[in-house]
Amino acid sequence: MKAGAAVGRRAGITGKRWVFISTLAIMGLLLFVPSFHNDYINLTFRNILMYAAMSYGWNLIGGYTGYVSFGNVAFFGIGAYCSAVLSKTGIDNVFADVGLALVMCALFAIVVGLPILRLRGHYFGIATLGVALGLTDLANNLDFVGGSGGLNLKQADQAHFYLYYYAMWAVTLVCMLATFFIARSKLGYAFVAIRENEEAAQVLGISPTRYKVIAWALGGMMGGAAGAVFAPANGFVDPGTAFAVDNNVFPIAMAILGGMGTASGPFIGALLLSGVNEILQEKFLWLHSLFFGAIIVLIVVFLPRGLMYLVGLRGGVRRWLSDLRAFRV
Amino acid sequence: MQLFLQNLVNGILSGGILALVALGFSLVYGIMNIINLAHGAYIMLGAYLAWQLFTSFHVDPMLSVPLAFVVLFAFGYVVQRTVINRVVRAPVLATFLLTFALSLVFVTIALFIWTGDTRGVQTSYAGANFTLAGVTVPWAKLLTLVVALVITGLLYLWLHRSKTGRAIRATSMDVGAAQMVGVRVAHVYGITYGLGAGLAGAAGALLTLSYPLTPTMGDPFLIKGFVVCVLGGLGSVEGALVGGLVYGIISSFATQFDVTILGQHLSGTGLQDVVALIVLLLVLIVRPRGLVGRATA
Amino acid sequence: MTEARDVCLRVENVGMRFGGLRALDDVSFEVERGTILGLIGPNGSGKTTMMNVVSGVYKPTSGRAVFEGKRIADFPTHEVCHLGIARTFQVVKPFASLTVRENVAVGAMYGRFGAKRSGKDAFARTDELLESVGLARVAGRPASDLTIPDRKRLEVAKALALDPELLLLDEVMAGLNHTEVDEALHLLRAVNERGVTLIVVEHLMKAIMSISKRVVVLAEGKKIADGLPLEVTSSPAVIEAYLGSRFAKRQQQERERQT
Numbered sequence: 069m070k071a072g073a074a075v076g077r078r079a080g081i082t083g084k085r086w087v088f089i090s091t092l093a094i095m096g097l098l099l100f101v102p103s104f105h106n107d108y109i110n111l112t113f114r115n116i117l118m119y120a121a122m123s124y125g126w127n128l129i130g131g132y133t134g135y136v137s138f139g140n141v142a143f144f145g146i147g148a149y150c151s152a153v154l155s156k157t158g159i160d161n162v163f164a165d166v167g168l169a170l171v172m173c174a175l176f177a178i179v180v181g182l183p184i185l186r187l188r189g190h191y192f193g194i195a196t197l198g199v200a201l202g203l204t205d206l207a208n209n210l211d212f213v214g215g216s217g218g219l220n221l222k223q224a225d226q227a228h229f230y231l232y233y234y235a236m237w238a239v240t241l242v243c244m245l246a247t248f249f250i251a252r253s254k255l256g257y258a259f260v261a262i263r264e265n266e267e268a269a270q271v272l273g274i275s276p277t278r279y280k281v282i283a284w285a286l287g288g289m290m291g292g293a294a295g296a297v298f299a300p301a302n303g304f305v306d307p308g309t310a311f312a313v314d315n316n317v318f319p320i321a322m323a324i325l326g327g328m329g330t331a332s333g334p335f336i337g338a339l340l341l342s343g344v345n346e347i348l349q350e351k352f353l354w355l356h357s358l359f360f361g362a363i364i365v366l367i368v369v370f371l372p373r374g375l376m377y378l379v380g381l382r383g384g385v386r387r388w389l390s391d392l393r394a395f396r397v
Numbered sequence: 398m399q400l401f402l403q404n405l406v407n408g409i410l411s412g413g414i415l416a417l418v419a420l421g422f423s424l425v426y427g428i429m430n431i432i433n434l435a436h437g438a439y440i441m442l443g444a445y446l447a448w449q450l451f452t453s454f455h456v457d458p459m460l461s462v463p464l465a466f467v468v469l470f471a472f473g474y475v476v477q478r479t480v481i482n483r484v485v486r487a488p489v490l491a492t493f494l495l496t497f498a499l500s501l502v503f504v505t506i507a508l509f510i511w512t513g514d515t516r517g518v519q520t521s522y523a524g525a526n527f528t529l530a531g532v533t534v535p536w537a538k539l540l541t542l543v544v545a546l547v548i549t550g551l552l553y554l555w556l557h558r559s560k561t562g563r564a565i566r567a568t569s570m571d572v573g574a575a576q577m578v579g580v581r582v583a584h585v586y587g588i589t590y591g592l593g594a595g596l597a598g599a600a601g602a603l604l605t606l607s608y609p610l611t612p613t614m615g616d617p618f619l620i621k622g623f624v625v626c627v628l629g630g631l632g633s634v635e636g637a638l639v640g641g642l643v644y645g646i647i648s649s650f651a652t653q654f655d656v657t658i659l660g661q662h663l664s665g666t667g668l669q670d671v672v673a674l675i676v677l678l679l680v681l682i683v684r685p686r687g688l689v690g691r692a693t694a
Numbered sequence: 695m696t697e698a699r700d701v702c703l704r705v706e707n708v709g710m711r712f713g714g715l716r717a718l719d720d721v722s723f724e725v726e727r728g729t730i731l732g733l734i735g736p737n738g739s740g741k742t743t744m745m746n747v748v749s750g751v752y753k754p755t756s757g758r759a760v761f762e763g764k765r766i767a768d769f770p771t772h773e774v775c776h777l778g779i780a781r782t783f784q785v786v787k788p789f790a791s792l793t794v795r796e797n798v799a800v801g802a803m804y805g806r807f808g809a810k811r812s813g814k815d816a817f818a819r820t821d822e823l824l825e826s827v828g829l830a831r832v833a834g835r836p837a838s839d840l841t842i843p844d845r846k847r848l849e850v851a852k853a854l855a856l857d858p859e860l861l862l863l864d865e866v867m868a869g870l871n872h873t874e875v876d877e878a879l880h881l882l883r884a885v886n887e888r889g890v891t892l893i894v895v896e897h898l899m900k901a902i903m904s905i906s907k908r909v910v911v912l913a914e915g916k917k918i919a920d921g922l923p924l925e926v927t928s929s930p931a932v933i934e935a936y937l938g939s940r941f942a943k944r945q946q947q948e949r950e951r952q953t
Contacts, residue, residue, distance in 0.1 A: 136489075136490065183678070183682050184678065184681075184682075186682065186685075187681055187682070187685055188685075190426075190432075190627065190631065191627060191681055191685055193432075194623060194624060194627040194677070194681070195677075195678055195681055197620070197623065197624070198624060198674040198677050198678055199674075199678075201620065201670060201671075201674055202670070202671045202674045202675065205667065205668055205670050205671040205674075206668070206671060208667055209667040209668055313616065317497055320490070320493075320494070321494050321497070324490050324491070324494055325494075328490070354505075354508070355505065355509065357501050357502075357504070357505040358501075358502055358505040358506065358509075360498075360501060361498040361499065361500075361501030361502035361505065362498070362502055363498075364494060364495070364497070364498035364501070365480065365495060365498045365499060365502070368484060368487075368491050368492075368494050368495040368498065369480065369483050369484060369495070372484045372487035372488070372491040373487070373488075373491075392483070394486065395483065395484045395485065395486045395487040395491075396482055396483055396484075396485065396486065396583075397482065397485055397486060397572070397582040397583050397586060
C-alpha cells in the first residue's frame, strides 16, 4: 500500500517511548487550560483537542491499516447530530451524547464498511468521500434533524461551561491511549499487516474484512465522540458545521504532519497545525489562510514524511537531503 | 415521455461540463498519481479570468475559453516544475496535502483581488433558449456542452497521435521505462499538470455562462470531478466523458424522486447528489475499476 | 495397494482455468504424512497455481483438494492456515516497515494456535523460531533491509510460525548460491524431521531430487509423472517437457544404440 511508505525508515510498530511520554506530559498540561478563565483560550484548545481526536480516528484506518479514508467527517457529523437529537428530546447529558454517538458510529461503520472496505486504494477513498457527501445532503433534507436550518442544543450555563472542555480532553486522552495500546496489541499487528501486504496477511490467518471493519469502526467511534462533545459545546449543529470540509481535511493533514501510524503523531500534528493557524489568524485576520497554506506547502516540500521522520532520522542533513531528492523526477 | 426527454437533455447538458472538469482531474490523477485538490482553484481562476475580461473589455466568455486554457496551462506547468515536482514521488498523501495547501493560497489570493462577493457574467444570450420536440434547451448550456465535447475530442486525438501525447501515456504506464527511452519525465509531468490546470481553467471560463462566481466556487466541481473520474475509470479520457454524462443524467433524473418515509418528506431536488453517489458506490462495488476502467491501479 | 498409506493431502482431478487459459488440467496426486514431496515442472507448468489451490488462495474450477478430510475450497483463505496448511510466496512478501521479529510474530499471533496465544506468548514462540532458522541475529532489523537469503528464511519462518502440519514452499531456493542452497536444504530437512509434511516447488532439479521422497512433475497444467526421484528423471515425457522433443529423441536413439 502506498500509504504505508510514509512510515519511512522507522522499523517496528512502536514509536520511540520518549516521544509518547512527552505527548502525555503535554496532554497533562492541557488539563490546566480552563484555569486561565479565558473563553478564547478555552475555545482554541478545545478545538485542538477535537481535531486531535478526529485525527486519531482517521489514523487507525488511514495510518495503521493503510486504507486512506476521505470521509471520516461522516462520523464526526453523526456524533454531532446524535447530541442534537438527544437535546431535542430533552436529554442534555454529555455522557449520554457520547454513548449514543459511539453506538451509532459503530453500527454505521459496520453497515457501510462491509461493502466499501472491499475496495482498495483510491477507490476506497472516493467511496468514503461519497458516503460523507451523501450524509451531508441527507442531513440537509431531513426535517427530523432540522434540514439545512440545523438544530439548537441546550447548553450548560456559563459557570459550568468548562465541563465541555474537560469532556473533549477526556475523549482525546482515551483516543490517544487506545491508539497506544492497540498498536502494541495483537490487533495493531493485524492492522499493520493488512497495510503492508493484504494478501500475505491473509495467508497468515488474518481476516482482512474483519480487521478492516474493526479499524474503521474504532476510528469512527473516536470521530463520533469528538462530534458528540462538539455539538453541545457549540450550541448549534447544521450540515455545514457537522460535515465541514475543514473537519475532513485537517485531521488527515495533522496525522500526516505529526506522523501517520504513530500514537503521538495526530496529537502533535493537531497542536502544531491548529497552533500555527490560530497565531496567523490573530496576526493577519482573514489573510491568514494565505500564510497557513504557504506554511503547509513548505512543510510538505521539506518534510514530506512528517515530523516523526526527523525523530527516526539517522545520518543528519545529508541523509535528509538525499531522501528528499528521491521524491523528485 | 416529454418529461423523460427533458430530464435526459438536462442531464446530458450538465454532464458535458462535468466531463470537462473530470478530464483534467483524471489526467493528473491517472498519470502522476496526484489527487489534485487545487483543481477547484484552477476552475475558479479560469472563471475569474473570463469575468475580468468580460467586465473590463466586454470579451465574450466563449472567446476567453482558449485564453483561460493557455494561461492556466502555463501557470500549472510552472507550479508543477517549481513546487509539486519536489515531492511528486512521495506517498500520495503528501501531494494530497500539498495541493490542498496550494488551493488555500490561490483561493485567498482570489478573495483579496476579487473579494468574496458573488459575481456573474450577463451575456446577451444568457436567458435565451429554444424548444425542440417540446424539450427546452438553453443556448448557453448547449454551447457549453459543444465546447466541452470539442475539447475532449481534441485532447483524445492529441494524446494518441502527437509525440508528447504518446510520451505522456508511456510515462503513465511505466515511469522507469519511459525515462530509459529518453522521455524527460519532469517535462512530461509539467505538461500533464499544466493540461489539468488548463482544462480546469477552460471549464471555469465556460461555467461563467451559467453559474455565479465566488472564490470557493470550484469546491463542488472538484468533488464532482473526483467522483466522475473514479466513476468512469482513472486516467482515461473516454472514462471522464462517460462518467460525466452518466453522473449528469442520473442527478437530473434524481430531481423527480419524491417520497415520504416515516413522515419524513424527501424531495429529489436536494438529493440529486445523494442518488448519484449511491450509484457511484454501486458501480464501484460491481466494477471496482470504474465504468470503462482499465487495469491501472 | 497392500500397505495402508497415511495420506494427509489428496488432490483430486483439480482443474483451474483463467478465462480461456487452462492453468491446471485434471491433476491428481496424494501426499503422505511426514513426507517431502517435490513438485517440479518447466516455467508456466502450473506449479504456483497448484500452490495457490492447496493454500486456498484460488478456488479450483473443477475437482478438489482435500486436507485431513476437509475440502480446502470450503474455507476462506485466512482460515486455511488454521487447518494446518502454511505456505511461502515465490515473490517474498515481508511486511516492510515491521522488524523481522514482528513479521514472524504476526504469524504466531494469527496462525493455527494464535487464538490461544497472548501477544507475549507469540513473541516467545517467535524467538524460538528465529533461533532455529538462523535469523536471531537480525531480529530487530526492518524486514526491508534483509539480504535475499535472509528474506527467504524470513518467508519460511513466517510460515512456520503458523505451526503447520503441511508446509508449501514455493521456490525458496531460487536465487541462492551453492552454499546457501545447502543451508536451505539442511533447514528444510530439520523442519521435516520435526514432523512437518513438505511440498517443495522448485525449478532447480538437483536440489529437489536430493531432498524429495517423491516427485510430481507438471507440464502445461497436466501431471506427466509421479514417482520416486530416479524414476521420474528417466521418464521420456519429463525429459521432453524439460529439454524439448529433439533432445528427448536424441537421448532415446542413444539409448537404443547402446542396447
